[in-house]
Amino acid sequence: MRLTTRGRYAVTAMLDLALHGDKGPISLADISQRQEISLSYLEQLFAKLRQQELVSSVRGPGGGYRLARVSDEINVAEIIDAVNESIDATSCSGKGNCHSGDVCLTHHLWDDLSHQIHRFLSGITLDSLMHQHEVQLVALRQSELIDVNVSQKI
Amino acid sequence: MRLTTRGRYAVTAMLDLALHGDKGPISLADISQRQEISLSYLEQLFAKLRQQELVSSVRGPGGGYRLARVSDEINVAEIIDAVNESIDATSCSGKGNCHSGDVCLTHHLWDDLSHQIHRFLSGITLDSLMHQHEVQLVALRQSELIDVNVSQKI
DNA sequence: TTATAACCTACTAAAACAGTATGTTATTTA
DNA sequence: TAAATAACATACTGTTTTAGTAGGTTATAA
Numbered sequence: 070m071r072l073t074t075r076g077r078y079a080v081t082a083m084l085d086l087a088l089h090g091d092k093g094p095i096s097l098a099d100i101s102q103r104q105e106i107s108l109s110y111l112e113q114l115f116a117k118l119r120q121q122e123l124v125s126s127v128r129g130p131g132g133g134y135r136l137a138r139v140s141d142e143i144n145v146a147e148i149i150d151a152v153n154e155s156i157d158a159t160s161c162s163g164k165g166n167c168h169s170g171d172v173c174l175t176h177h178l179w180d181d182l183s184h185q186i187h188r189f190l191s192g193i194t195l196d197s198l199m200h201q202h203e204v205q206l207v208a209l210r211q212s213e214l215i216d217v218n219v220s221q222k223i
Numbered sequence: 224m225r226l227t228t229r230g231r232y233a234v235t236a237m238l239d240l241a242l243h244g245d246k247g248p249i250s251l252a253d254i255s256q257r258q259e260i261s262l263s264y265l266e267q268l269f270a271k272l273r274q275q276e277l278v279s280s281v282r283g284p285g286g287g288y289r290l291a292r293v294s295d296e297i298n299v300a301e302i303i304d305a306v307n308e309s310i311d312a313t314s315c316s317g318k319g320n321c322h323s324g325d326v327c328l329t330h331h332l333w334d335d336l337s338h339q340i341h342r343f344l345s346g347i348t349l350d351s352l353m354h355q356h357e358v359q360l361v362a363l364r365q366s367e368l369i370d371v372n373v374s375q376k377i
Numbered sequence: 378t379t380a381t382a383a384c385c386t387a388c389t390a391a392a393a394c395a396g397t398a399t400g401t402t403a404t405t406t407a
Numbered sequence: 408t409a410a411a412t413a414a415c416a417t418a419c420t421g422t423t424t425t426a427g428t429a430g431g432t433t434a435t436a437a
Binding site: 071072074077080081084085104105145158160168169171172173174175176177178179182185186189190193198201203204207208210211 | 234235238239258314328330339340347361362
């Protein structure tokens with residue numbers, strides 16, 4: 070089982086989209102700046118998110134990405150899944166052939182754990198996240214920081 | 224967050240100890256054979272399990288390892304922890320400095336998830352595992368296989 | 378004294394991770 | 408129509424981790 074920067078970045082970027090998506094398509098450059106994620110890396114992640122139809126894209130100037138569905142119909146588990154991080158904790162990918170073709174002593178335990186994690190993460194939607202008090206505080210601070218940066222540029 | 228072969232091996236080996244420990248100390252060679260885990264790799268894992276005082280050792284012929292506590296006082300979370308696999312899902316190890324010194328947008332989510340997983344795994348003891356029907360079936364099959372191997376050797 | 382099995386340290390091939398680099402293509406705007 | 412923008416695509420790379428191997432030393436029971 071893996072839960073690394075890749076999955077975290079994907080969820081963070083999608084939440085950023087959910088928070089700012091009302092102003093039309095959001096460019097990866099914007100997300101990159103706000104969330105401090107390398108642009109090239111975001112591009113790779115969004116290629117997968119697009120394949121899984123979690124986002125849709127608009128090319129050209131003023132273009133960017135939009136959520137492909139409303140924010141309460143996208144959950145965290147499917148975002149992590151889309152960027153190829155498996156939530157599965159078994160060594161056999163659930164096949165049950167972990168010990169010379171049969172299940173290993175602890176197969177059931179890891180299978181249970183996987184379901185537990187999946188249940189937890191699939192119950193959390195982008196919509197529920199963006200309405201959390203703590204998320205809103207962080208989002209507010211981030212937009213203030215960006216404003217400062219922008220005015221410094223001018 | 225990592226949950227890989229290392230943590231799985233450690234839990235499997237500890238469960239093997241719990242299942243067979245009534246016959247005195249169990250050698251790593253036995254566990255290696257039953258659970259199909261490389262002996263050298265087991266030695267490295269047990270060095271850490273011993274440091275964390277989850278097992279005690281007996282050297283010399285007939286020696287091996289014992290659980291350092293009764294099986295219902297050892298839970299899966301501490302075994303995984305002992306072999307250096309962190310259950311923590313945050314990128315900042317819970318410090319909350321994941322976004323230029325402050326928390327990132329999704330810090331709270333990963334923190335929640337970590338607690339969820341920890342609560343689940345720390346609620347499962349070796350004792351509860353060894354009394355599970357499925358575990359007993361697998362253990363039975365394994366001891367039969369070993370018996371066949373032994374009689375073939377003779 | 379010999380065999381056993383823990384204990385210890387260094388090394389290694391392969392994979393994954395996170396990121397960089399260098400483009401091409403579609404679309405808007407001046 | 409040219410320039411700028413931003414998605415889209417692919418190949419490459421340094422670093423770390425993983426899982427395991429190799430080659431010992433030390434303690435103890437038979």
